[in-house]
Amino acid sequence: MASDSAGFALSSRARRTQRQPISYLMAQAVENPDVISLAAGLVDADTLPAREAFALLEPMLCTRPSARAALQYGTTQGLLSLREKVLAHMAALDGLAPGDLAGTPDDVVIATGSQQLLFILADVLIDPGDVVITGWPSYFVFTGTLEAAGAHVRCVDIDEDGLVPESLERVLGTLKAEGLLPRVRMLYTVSYHQNPTGITLAEDRRGTIVDIIRRYSTDHRILIVEDAAYRELTFEGRPPRSMVRHDPEGRHVALLQTFSKTFAPGLKVGYGLLPHGLVEPVLLQKGNHDFGSANLCQHLVLAAMESGAYARHVEALCRHYTAKRDATLEALREHLGCLAGVRWTHPSGGLYVFLTLPEGLATHTGGPLFARALEEGVLYVPGEYCYPPDPTRTIPENTIRLCYGVCSIEQIRAGVAALARAVRAVM
Amino acid sequence: MASDSAGFALSSRARRTQRQPISYLMAQAVENPDVISLAAGLVDADTLPAREAFALLEPMLCTRPSARAALQYGTTQGLLSLREKVLAHMAALDGLAPGDLAGTPDDVVIATGSQQLLFILADVLIDPGDVVITGWPSYFVFTGTLEAAGAHVRCVDIDEDGLVPESLERVLGTLKAEGLLPRVRMLYTVSYHQNPTGITLAEDRRGTIVDIIRRYSTDHRILIVEDAAYRELTFEGRPPRSMVRHDPEGRHVALLQTFSKTFAPGLKVGYGLLPHGLVEPVLLQKGNHDFGSANLCQHLVLAAMESGAYARHVEALCRHYTAKRDATLEALREHLGCLAGVRWTHPSGGLYVFLTLPEGLATHTGGPLFARALEEGVLYVPGEYCYPPDPTRTIPENTIRLCYGVCSIEQIRAGVAALARAVRAVM
Numbered sequence: 001m002a003s004d005s006a007g008f009a010l011s012s013r014a015r016r017t018q019r020q021p022i023s024y025l026m027a028q029a030v031e032n033p034d035v036i037s038l039a040a041g042l043v044d045a046d047t048l049p050a051r052e053a054f055a056l057l058e059p060m061l062c063t064r065p066s067a068r069a070a071l072q073y074g075t076t077q078g079l080l081s082l083r084e085k086v087l088a089h090m091a092a093l094d095g096l097a098p099g100d101l102a103g104t105p106d107d108v109v110i111a112t113g114s115q116q117l118l119f120i121l122a123d124v125l126i127d128p129g130d131v132v133i134t135g136w137p138s139y140f141v142f143t144g145t146l147e148a149a150g151a152h153v154r155c156v157d158i159d160e161d162g163l164v165p166e167s168l169e170r171v172l173g174t175l176k177a178e179g180l181l182p183r184v185r186m187l188y189t190v191s192y193h194q195n196p197t198g199i200t201l202a203e204d205r206r207g208t209i210v211d212i213i214r215r216y217s218t219d220h221r222i223l224i225v226e227d228a229a230y231r232e233l234t235f236e237g238r239p240p241r242s243m244v245r246h247d248p249e250g251r252h253v254a255l256l257q258t259f260s261k262t263f264a265p266g267l268k269v270g271y272g273l274l275p276h277g278l279v280e281p282v283l284l285q286k287g288n289h290d291f292g293s294a295n296l297c298q299h300l301v302l303a304a305m306e307s308g309a310y311a312r313h314v315e316a317l318c319r320h321y322t323a324k325r326d327a328t329l330e331a332l333r334e335h336l337g338c339l340a341g342v343r344w345t346h347p348s349g350g351l352y353v354f355l356t357l358p359e360g361l362a363t364h365t366g367g368p369l370f371a372r373a374l375e376e377g378v379l380y381v382p383g384e385y386c387y388p389p390d391p392t393r394t395i396p397e398n399t400i401r402l403c404y405g406v407c408s409i410e411q412i413r414a415g416v417a418a419l420a421r422a423v424r425a426v427m
Numbered sequence: 428m429a430s431d432s433a434g435f436a437l438s439s440r441a442r443r444t445q446r447q448p449i450s451y452l453m454a455q456a457v458e459n460p461d462v463i464s465l466a467a468g469l470v471d472a473d474t475l476p477a478r479e480a481f482a483l484l485e486p487m488l489c490t491r492p493s494a495r496a497a498l499q500y501g502t503t504q505g506l507l508s509l510r511e512k513v514l515a516h517m518a519a520l521d522g523l524a525p526g527d528l529a530g531t532p533d534d535v536v537i538a539t540g541s542q543q544l545l546f547i548l549a550d551v552l553i554d555p556g557d558v559v560i561t562g563w564p565s566y567f568v569f570t571g572t573l574e575a576a577g578a579h580v581r582c583v584d585i586d587e588d589g590l591v592p593e594s595l596e597r598v599l600g601t602l603k604a605e606g607l608l609p610r611v612r613m614l615y616t617v618s619y620h621q622n623p624t625g626i627t628l629a630e631d632r633r634g635t636i637v638d639i640i641r642r643y644s645t646d647h648r649i650l651i652v653e654d655a656a657y658r659e660l661t662f663e664g665r666p667p668r669s670m671v672r673h674d675p676e677g678r679h680v681a682l683l684q685t686f687s688k689t690f691a692p693g694l695k696v697g698y699g700l701l702p703h704g705l706v707e708p709v710l711l712q713k714g715n716h717d718f719g720s721a722n723l724c725q726h727l728v729l730a731a732m733e734s735g736a737y738a739r740h741v742e743a744l745c746r747h748y749t750a751k752r753d754a755t756l757e758a759l760r761e762h763l764g765c766l767a768g769v770r771w772t773h774p775s776g777g778l779y780v781f782l783t784l785p786e787g788l789a790t791h792t793g794g795p796l797f798a799r800a801l802e803e804g805v806l807y808v809p810g811e812y813c814y815p816p817d818p819t820r821t822i823p824e825n826t827i828r829l830c831y832g833v834c835s836i837e838q839i840r841a842g843v844a845a846l847a848r849a850v851r852a853v854m
Contacts, residue, residue: 007704008702008704008705009609013550048495050495062477071692113717115717124437144714145715278435288546288568295694
């Protein structure tokens with residue numbers, strides 16, 4: 001909660017809103033500039049498409065009609081030609097033509113990053129006391145958003161193939177038995193190379209999960225929010241098709257993607273394909289938020305897609321991050337491979353590896369491991385931040401999220417080695 | 428309210444959120460492309476700084492460190508150097524050095540337009556049933572935001588010098604007598620060249636109004652939101668200093684400004700100087716909204732300020748809009764000057780003139796005047812949209828908001844002539 005409102009009477013939402021735990025880590029990074037941060041979930045600054053952006057802006061700003069379009073107000077929903085383009089893009093990633101999707105460009109909303117869409121979806125569906133189901137663990141920024149909305153969070157097990165359908169069925173069955181089914185509003189899942197685990201929801205589970213949600217939507221429709229932020233950062237194999245493929249009438253799944261991971265976070269352009277009935281409620285809220293995200297940035301990502309610069313950039317990014325993922329896994333094997341009780345995930349894409357240490361080895365910021373790791377010169381995210389406050393579960397204290405996004409390969413090697421020294425020292 | 432949620436259970440906020448009335452007018456404009464729109468509250472596309480923006484982006488994107496900074500994630504609060512710059516700018520507009528203000532760059536928040544700050548301020552202060560005081564009339568987009576938040580709106584008279592202090596005192600006295608003083612959260616005022624009237628709050632009323640709010644802040648601090656979106660578009664005379672000048676300890680006034688009117692709406696960069704105690708609650712919400720507005724746009728407006736391009740642009744804009752304001756007033760005089768019972772405001776800046784027709788002459792979209800005006804080839808905003816739903820007042824039916832922002836001088840003349848023909852025809 002805000003610690004000092006200095007005499008203002010804050011709303012119940014403001015009083016419910018906690019400081020994001022990550023802010024402590026960001027402060028640590030600033031105060032310890034020489035420390036290698038395997039904590040920051042950022043993209044690699046070396047990959048930012050500066051030349052590409054400039055080459056695209058030149059014809060845009062030096063031609064009168066396109067300059068006017070980019071610098072004038074846009075619409076709340078976002079640039080129509082960009083909505084058409086990203087819809088075709090989502091369809092292509094699913095191996096479809098745009099017309100094969102249930103949604104049309106009218107069902108696409110452009111936002112200030114996909115986070116704004118996450119916020120608004122929570123805001124239009126959740127009253128205090130409503131229930132949201134997430135993975136165990138889940139993306140912690142959105143957990144904070146859900147708590148601020150007053151949601152009660154219940155969690156579903158994740159194994160190496162992602163959300164476990166039997167666990168989802170169990171959670172929904174329990175909620176039904178508790179009389180809480182009418183309060184269940186949303187299943188939230190980061191379905192590709194999840195933040196924090198790097199795990200992808202397997203193709204053969206996707207239809208099952210949509211079916212379960214459909215089956216429990218007796219009182220009203222439960223929304224599946226498929227956060228596909230890392231979908232395009234797939235390093236090997238063909239990523240599964242989206243859950244939209246299992247929702248052919250476009251009734252249950254909101255598919256969210258973003259240009260922040262695949263092009264440039266500084267443009268803050270995200271987008272979502274929404275079930276038709278949610279478009280108007282979302283736009284009414286977005287109208288009150290900002291009546292449209294920055295138009296220049298929308299025109300820039302559209303130009304990047306149209307010119308082919310976007311596709312080339314994603315390809316280069318995947319090569320770049322593959323080498324980093326490999327370096328991370330190799331360093332973990334080298335430095336922690338022979339330690340009993342230590343294991344980690346093997347992501348096929350994205351930016352994260354999730355590490356489990358022997359039981360009893362606490363990773364929180366107040367504990368000896370965190371302090372020792374800082375001394376050794378490395379910063380990590382305690383995995384406990386990633387477990388939502390599900391009252392039916394106990395948060396494991398021995399996990400760590402590592403992000404290989406920002407660091408160079410040399411830093412990754414040195415950082416993992418430093419972490420291993422810290423683990424051995426406190427074990 | 429959202430008309431078709433198609434089986435989703437919407438939150439109470441979503442159910443409270445109305446479609447903005449302006450969307451009907453925007454649809455009319457699209458369906459009648461030959462009609463002159465004196466309705467759209469946009470800036471003139473001819474004035475958009477395309478060459479300037481390109482000239483600023485070239486060194487930014489072609490230099491490695493600055494390109495990285497502009498394309499990477501920023502912070503939730505916004506770029507520090509931009510916060511320093513806009514603080515100095517706000518101070519200079521008040522004839523002060525930055526150090527003379529109570530606030531520091533830590534009290535400045537950069538947002539996706541000032542609308543996002545308006546939304547968040549409402550969100551951190553207002554629970555359903557709380558009271559907000561606005562002018563009568565007021566900026567209708569924010570009225571919609573307040574209604575979605577569940578606020579009860581009470582209104583204060585506006586005369587040619589802006590909010591009438593005696594009316595504010597009366598409204599607060601009544602609220603106190605009704606036992607509602609503990610629920611009063613905010614006074615909202617567009618204090619320069621108000622949307623919709625063009626009226627500026629006079630210098631000698633500003634201290635009085637701050638004093639009244641301070642005096643009634645017995646239960647908690649009531650916030651004054653000074654929306655100064657049109658402050659820099661002053662065509663003649665020295666605009667009054669902000670209400671921050673009358674709040675030397677920075678306890679009551681949030682001063683909001685934007686680059687949308689003075690540079691380019693497509694960048695969607697707004698900012699606010701907040702009372703210290705509200706910064707953290709606002710940032711906690713903004714962290715959940717988007718953890719920071721588009722960074723590229725922040726870097727671009729900073730470069731515009733640093734290079735002097737911004738100041739030059741504002742100067743040129745003022746000359747440009749002065750001619751349009753003059754054309755509007757001249758055309759009104761010519762075509763409506765001799766009609767008894769017709770009067771209008773004489774703005775010294777901004778984009779709006781507010782017209783009052785004889786009593787009984789209804790301007791709403793379902794009435795004969797609106798239809799006839801469309802036939803004659805002109806679109807306006809019925810003034811009734813601009814009056815919040817204060818249950819103690821009756822909305823006048825005979826007012827019109829005219830915006831001279833978008834149209835050329837020829838269109839302004841033709842549009843006002845068409846409006847006059849319509850008025851005469853239905854009188």
